[in-house]
Amino acid sequence: MASGVHEHLIAQGAEAGRQGRKMARIHVVGTADTKGEELAYLSERIAAAGGEPVRVDVGIRAATVPVDVTASEVASHGPEGTAAALASGDRGQAVAAMTAAFAAYARQLSGCDGIIGIGGGGGTAIITAGMRELPLGLPKIDRLLPDGGLLTGALHEIEAGPTPSGRVAVHDGSALAFTAFLMGRLGPGTLLWCRQPSGASDAPPYAPALAAWFDPARLLMVVARRDEDLFWAMEEGLRTSGIAAVVGETRAADPTAGRRLSLAAEKNGVPALLLRAQPAAPQSVCATRWRVASAPSSAPDRARWRVELRRNRFGKPSVEEMPSWLLEWNDEAHCLSVVPQALDRSAGAPRRERLVG
Numbered sequence: 297m298a299s300g301v302h303e304h305l306i307a308q309g310a311e312a313g314r315q316g317r318k319m320a321r322i323h324v325v326g327t328a329d330t331k332g333e334e335l336a337y338l339s340e341r342i343a344a345a346g347g348e349p350v351r352v353d354v355g356i357r358a359a360t361v362p363v364d365v366t367a368s369e370v371a372s373h374g375p376e377g378t379a380a381a382l383a384s385g386d387r388g389q390a391v392a393a394m395t396a397a398f399a400a401y402a403r404q405l406s407g408c409d410g411i412i413g414i415g416g417g418g419g420t421a422i423i424t425a426g427m428r429e430l431p432l433g434l435p436k437i438d439r440l441l442p443d444g445g446l447l448t449g450a451l452h453e454i455e456a457g458p459t460p461s462g463r464v465a466v467h468d469g470s471a472l473a474f475t476a477f478l479m480g481r482l483g484p485g486t487l488l489w490c491r492q493p494s495g496a497s498d499a500p501p502y503a504p505a506l507a508a509w510f511d512p513a514r515l516l517m518v519v520a521r522r523d524e525d526l527f528w529a530m531e532e533g534l535r536t537s538g539i540a541a542v543v544g545e546t547r548a549a550d551p552t553a554g555r556r557l558s559l560a561a562e563k564n565g566v567p568a569l570l571l572r573a574q575p576a577a578p579q580s581v582c583a584t585r586w587r588v589a590s591a592p593s594s595a596p597d598r599a600r601w602r603v604e605l606r607r608n609r610f611g612k613p614s615v616e617e618m619p620s621w622l623l624e625w626n627d628e629a630h631c632l633s634v635v636p637q638a639l640d641r642s643a644g645a646p647r648r649e650r651l652v653g
Contacts (some may be wrong), residue, residue: 320409321348322483325398325426327419328353328367332360334414342412350408354398354415354422356382356390365401373400391418395425402426403444410483424565430481436634437603440619441584442610446478449565450583451558454478455572457589457602470601471588472501473509473625475543475571477632480509482567485540488533490518492526492546494573508627514540527553534560534568545571554579583609597627600635 322342326335328351339349351363354370371381374397381393402411403426413423429445431438438444446452456471479487487510491500500519503512518533520526526546533542534557544557554570558581561568570579578585585607591600605619622635 320346321350323350323352323365323405323408323411325352325354325411325413325415325423327355327415327422328359328361328363329355329357330416331355331414331419335363336361338412338414352401354394354419356384356387356394367394370394370401371397373397373404375400387418391422395422398422399425399428399443403429403431405431412483428565430478430567432478432481432632434621434623434632434634437605437619437621440605440608440611442612446567447583447610448482448567449562451554451561451568451570451579451581452478453570453572453579453582453585453607455585455587456574457587457604469505470590470599471571471573471586473505473599474586474588474601474603474623475569476501476506476509477625478567478569479541479543482540485514486516486538487514488516488518488530488536488539488542490520490526490529490533490542490544490546492520492523492548494547508625508630523548523550524553527557530568531556531560534564534566539566541567541569543569543571545573547572547574549579551580554581558582578607582607584611591622594624599625599627601625 324335324339324342326332326338328335335351335353339351342349350365351361352365352370353359353363353367355367359367367382368378371378371394374381374393376393376396381390381397384390384393411423411427413420413427415423428448429441429443430448431445432441441447454471454475489501500517503515506512506515518526518529520529523546526544526548527550530542530544531553533539542561557568557570558579560566570582584605587604587606589602591602593600601623603621603623608619623632624635625632
């Protein structure tokens, strides 16, 4: 595990240096009472690779190594308070309380480029609770999603929407860019991209452009001729260790394949993303469905996307008929933000569709 993270961070650090970005800030989580040495070793390897490790203790007894975030601080985020995790005489209850506390702690993290954990049975249960959701770093959107983030063990759809001219352009890369943004929010691991070319002029994603969101060296590209081959490759990827996310770029909509992908994603805790260059029949089992279209930008280095959340299966209901945001990507700062409504000239446009729950 440490070797893979080490190699990933070397590549990520080199890419960050070339683009003038800060090094990756990785939260290293573990039970510092029983896995103190392992926690320290993993932190040292990340630091040696140029990353910035943040040691987080989720143990229920005294730590054996120095940490940056104490177990008491993590436990304070739990619904039952610190005592439930650290002063309970029942180990099972203490682990359950710390599990809920770490999930709440992880949801409020900011400035975090990834989470990696190390632990035994109890430690693994605690740590994985904080990895089931992927916060987008956009509070206005995260608050509608289940537990404040995109479910990692689920199927999600991203489709291209109409441009300001009213047409869906095959060359519009906004949906692809939003997908790359989501992939860049994930921690270390291989990013499996399965695609089915739509024609002779169709080209694969441009690696230098993807570098704005993640290191292209992490990308493993699979080209399939048939729909069933693409779905098979996606499912196999979801079941393979070391895969951080699986993307399927296709226009096909197969309900049976969709159910199989959803089950594989849920079982292995790996997100599956269906990317569609054109609107297609929706997958009824997807956890979220997004429609993304280009919008007029404010500057050459600030691309804007109109993003609609068209399905939010496990999230909170929205008071709006169709939740929609104008997002702006700052290429210099490497961050995505919601454009304030006062600056969104299309905010008053009527929307007749309702969010599917």
